[in-house]
Amino acid sequence: MITLKPKPAIRLAVAILFLFSLSAWIGCGREQAKTEQQAAKSTAGLFTVPADQLSHVELYNVQPVELQRMLRLTGTVNYNAFKTTPVISAVGGPVARIAVVPGNHVQRGQPMLYVSSPDYSQLRATYLKAQSAFNVADKNFSRAQDLYQHHAIAEKDLLDAEAARTQAQADLQTSEQSLRILGVKDPQAALKTTVAPELPVLAPITGEVVDQTVAPGQLIQAGQTQCFTISDMSTVWVIVNVYQNDLADVRIGDPVTIQTDAYPQKFSGKISYIAAALDPTSRTLQARIVTENPGEKLKKDMYVSATVLAGTIKNALAVPDSAVLRNAQNEPFVYVSAGQNQFAQRQIAIGQSIGGRTQVTSGLKPGDQVVAQGAVFLQFANTLQQY
Template sequence: MLLLVAGGSVAGCSSKTDDSAAAASVTPTNVTLTADQRKHVRLATVERSQYQRTIDATGSVDFNNEQATAVLAPFSGPVARLLVDIGDHVNKGDPLAQVDSPDFAAAITAYRKALTTAHTARRLADLEKDLVDHQGVAKREEDQAQADAANADADADAALKALLALNVDPKVIKAVEQGQAIAPIGGVIRSPIAGTVVDRQISPGQLLQAGTTPCFTVADMSRVWVMAQVADTDVASVGVGDTADVSTGVGGKHLTGTVTKISALVNSDTRLVPARVVVDNPQGLLKKQAYVAVQIHSRQPTNGLLVPVSALLRDEENLPFVYVAQPDGSYARRSVTLGHRTGDQFDIPAGLKAGEQVVVDGGIFVQFMQNQ
């Protein structure tokens, strides 16, 4: 009986010893360095600080709708020839397309007839006035002639405005006013503003309807919209007026913009909120529909424990940790939770306390010594 009890006691002690050894094998021990080794380790004290968050987002480039114009067909007829392509830069008044339009010829003819009628009516009115002065006709007839001349002038003015609405070449209008013969010409769709052709919706042979058929979209790409997609968890930190850095993807260049509008709706599928960033684009580095990286610098102050990025290491499961200096001079490995990044620092919401010192230079060496 005594032998059995003794055997059981030995077995129990052996089991406890094995469990303790196993626990010790999986529990990281503090790292102790020599005085010479500690000279290559630099520490920093963790302090609670105030900072402004930087929110990372992706975005797409769009033209500025406030500086873009949809060009509608000013007259009816089939498209004879396209003169520009998407991406071409145009000035105000530049031709975009030629159209075989009867409206064009009809407008020129109407203006020519209106001018002839107005000239004739004005000449008759002047004649009636002269006759009245010499008592050749009654005053009533002279008044009627003046009214007819005024109406004819109004008709000519309306016909001229019709030509201007069709963007008729001023040289053609001047030739009509001088009574010169004009060779048959087609209608020309012209750009109403200077900018870039960002959309083309017609093709040769297509029949256009005056005032209804959209033909082109011309936009001023010197200032564009970047639609940044902000996570719904970050949108509370973004405000109108915040500055943003937009990556152009060209030689590492960045452009600076300003947040001008934040959507009130969250995309139910992506949980993202669009935020509009207006960016000056004088060199045309940002192209329509290009995907870009956006960093929005929030102006709202935030408090947190900030730790340099160089202090953070990763374990085998890619989880972050730091080495914390202990009172006895050793270094303890401490798992931490990463918050928001600001510059070259991370906010640590959990895992550290203010006043503790962490290794910011030499952490890889400390990790190497711990793994020995």
């Protein structure tokens, strides 16, 4: 039996054909794997919510809106310096008695304390002397008028008598005013007694007594000793510190809402002053807010929060606060509808939260449908589908 050996050319052709088939098979496998990976990638961020559970989901159509820009600051309450004044006695001497204490409300002209003043005797003597001089000058002028009418004296003598009367009257008015400053309401009463009365120190304005710096028996000096401080608490100042990055959002006249943990109500104010220089230590700028204080509830040194209404943001994109969630890295995101009961998680950048809406600075465009209600439900459902 004769055995035929394959020729070398035939063996080579068979080997080439085998290698070609193997390469084609590997190539097809790679293309199929690539297609599957792309398909998986295209749906990696999507998940489906069953139709019977869509009742938990409410969508919000993102459109440009106008937002009120707000700046939140902290501050402290202080007296309104334009409505606060020290009470300085115009009378010198020992304090006889005190009529009011801090916390009391006083009316302008109300006695606050009484002073036993040694100045009274001197002023009384001056007043008596001026009263006597005026009486003499008045009689001399009347006599001069009568003599002039009978051509008994020259006109010059009449004018001299009139000038003397005018000067005496001015001296009397000055001494009378000095007694009134001491608190003597009726200077004529000074003519009837030599006993120095307790002279009152009167409230210069209406307001609340916020400080007392004298005590009974203390010797006070006229025009120098501060006895009390009165402040009209119907308005107060709220002093806040503004960081330089926020200066563009703060202007004189901006309305401000003031809140404190002590009361549920809000107080209204306006920025009235912004300092000219930064504090070199804190790198902040001081601003003053004149605040209405109904019921005088805001007290000095009370801590408050101040929300400055600093203009508007036009054509802003915003979503309800309930739509914004955060991932494990504390990054904000929303769920966006992709149609056919499908949703995708979308990373966003956010700005301020204003009136129940959060400004979105990037990540969304007008027309996007985001989940406003039920976002937490979707987050839970998405987590379950990943396992």
